[in-house]
Amino acid sequence: MENWVKSSIPLQLHKGCVIASFQLDLEEEQLKLFRQELLNFIVKHDKVRGIIFDLSGLEIIDLIDFNRIRNIIDMIKLTGYKTIISGLKPSVVSSLILLDADIDGLIATLSLDEAFLIVDKKVKLS
């Protein structure tokens, strides 16, 4: 399926990991497109080892955005892959906690390096 319209969230494949870098502020339409693209991508490539969401470019994430991202992660889970969130800013985390965001079951890291270590199962997850 070729789409004329594309989400502006680039997908990169690195060492078998799909890295999605979120740069702009999130909009619903964009996220929907992105969801479609990502799910197509991982189903097409059969040697994906993990998915990393790089959120370091986002200055603000509200609860709705966060839940949309969560939904995408849950969908990816259904396809049998693990998603790691990387690079959340302290201020973003602080506001998400204030908003009582549900973060159970999420895997987060500070940097891409650590995210790769988790994908390689070099770090024990608690």
Added chain:
Amino acid sequence: MDEFSRNAQQLCELYGITPEDTEFIQKLKDIALAGLPDMVDSWYVWLKSTPEFYEFFSDPSTLERVQKMQFSFWEQFFTANIDGSYIESRRKVGEVHARIGLSQEIYLAGVDHFLSLFVDMLSTIDWSQQDLNKARRALNKMVHMDMTIIVQSYESIVNQKITAQSKTLMAMSTPVTQIWEGLLLLPVVGLIDSRRAQDIMDNTLTQISTNHAQSFILDISGVAVVDTAVANHLIKITKATKLMGCECIISGLSPAVAQTIVELGIDVGTIKTTANLRAAIEIAFDKLNMKIIKQ
């Protein structure tokens, strides 16, 4: 000075002090200044009956200085030239009171005593009843205005002190330290309220981000009370660190705290807790793939 303070003209308007009033005060000046030494003496007789006298005026040289200041204060009062420097001098009085810790109570009582002495003085003057009434009213207005300025500046000094203190307290309340590469420690002492919890969280998250920490130990052995609110704050801090890719271990849970948490039915979920710091450090090192070995 705070931006809400009024200038001389606005104060006069607020208290309804008219040029007529100040004229009356000025007319009273000579009579008042002549009678002032006696009045001050009688005032000190009254002051000696209060415990504050011995606290603040036991030193004779201080007493003399304060009396001189009082004279110039009332002289300025009866000159009744209400301008910026007049207001400023009143503010200074309030600031001095706040700094030496003289209570508002004794100051207000003292002013009231002075006022009654002035009213007594008025009764000795042979003016018409109408003029006397007007003069009395003018005196009241002026004294009340003085009192307001002094009380206000007293308050602002006290508030400044409190703000400075709470700032110091906040600054020393969250000493997040890196005890090993990737391992942060924060011993919490005292009480945890929502403001402090927020402070702890913000500080911790920044430190995790700058130090690239993978483990964070929160030692609560110094926390006096752990109730539902405190437990919720701790759970939130743990969740936040998790979003930063950092594992949070809460150490120093006393038997009493463990019991209350279970009795209150608080769901601590997946939070790792240990009884002492040693166990927490062991867990953290285990996560960092390190081990402490005795030589």
